Amino acid sequence: MSGIVGWIDWEQDLSTQEEILYEMTQTIQHRGPDAEGFWFSPRAALGHRRLIVTDPEGGRQPMVKQYGDRRYVLTFNGEIYNDSELRKELQERGHTFKTDSDTEVLLHTYLEWEEDCVQHLNGMFAFGIWDEAKQKLFLARDHMGIKPLFYVERGNTLLFASEIKAILAHPAIQPELDAQGLGENFGNGPMRTPGVGVFKGIQELRAGHSITITREGKRVTRYWKLESKPHTDDLDTTAALFASFWRIPSAGNSVPTCLW
Known part of the structure; x- marks a missing residue:
């Protein structure tokens, strides 16, 4: 188990906001007691807490990849079960790898197929990838929603994390209860509406969904659904x-x- 944190802001310079991102990331230290990492740019800041399973050095995060003249940064929680098959296919397509980690395989899968990368993944995952050249954030959650991923929008700011407590650690977010979410979680009514949480404005990315965020707005995509046959x-x-x-x-x- 690991934990991810991210902050996108279209107005404020995030390259000087180390203290806030550090505090957000520290709230999920229990998810990743072995290592931590941070990455900053003017528009994006990413954090990671890691539980080391394989490749202690090669799996460090956030993972940064320079691909031509473009830079990509990944923060990832989970495991890619078909990483060996993907690694082989990507090598045949001209990709080279420096580590044995499935983190690097995931990042290269995005480099090859961008938002369609989720169509090639078998595993449990929640991740965010920042494209510095396009100023674009891509968030995705696994098919069955095994790994958690929450996000909130406030004006020009978007925050995401593995746990709500990391989002609440940001000074711009107040823990205001949402009447619908509170009633659905603690009442005797129907099941909870997917994506609705207890705190107002904080949403859960639904299983089998992804989000693409740019300055122009966001696009939510359902990339998979369970079919009865x-x-x-x-x-x-x-x-x-x-x-x-x-x-x-x-x-x-x-x-x-x-x-x-």
């Missing part, structure tokens, strides 16, 4: 498919090793 596979095929999802190393009574 008749089950036609036989028992062996079904068992093999289930094992691949849960990363079970062999048949039998193996315990699933998927980490939520």
Whole structure:
């Protein structure tokens, strides 16, 4: 488990706002006790708390990649299950890698397909990628919403984070309760409206969705939805498919090793 934090502002110079981003990132230290990282530019500031699983040096974040004359910066929480397959495909397309981390694979997947990168990902993830040349932020959450991602807009500012407490650490955001969200979470009515939270204005990016943010505005895209279809596979095929999802190393009574 790791944690991500981001701040976009179209008016204020964020390159001098280290203290605020540090305080926001510190609120989610428990998500990533092993390392922290920060990146600043005039329009964007990104933070990261890391729980190290693989490639301690190569997986440092935020990860910055210079691709031609363009610079991209990634802050990422999760795991890309098909990183080996993606790495091979991207290498065939001319990409080169300096690390063994799935973080670098994810960033190169965006370099190749931009917003359509989510169509190539199998995993649990929440991430933000800042394109410095285009002045564009791309946020995405995994298909089933395993990894959390919250965001809020205030005038020329957009904040996002793995947990609401990181957003509330920003001085411009006050913890004002939302009547609809409060009622849905604690009342006896219908299920909570997807995306609606307890605090006014703070939204949850819905599972299977992405957002593209530029100075001109934002575009929310639903890139995946669960479809109900008749089950036609036989028992062996079904068992093999289930094992691949849960990363079970062999048949039998193996315990699933998927980490939520």
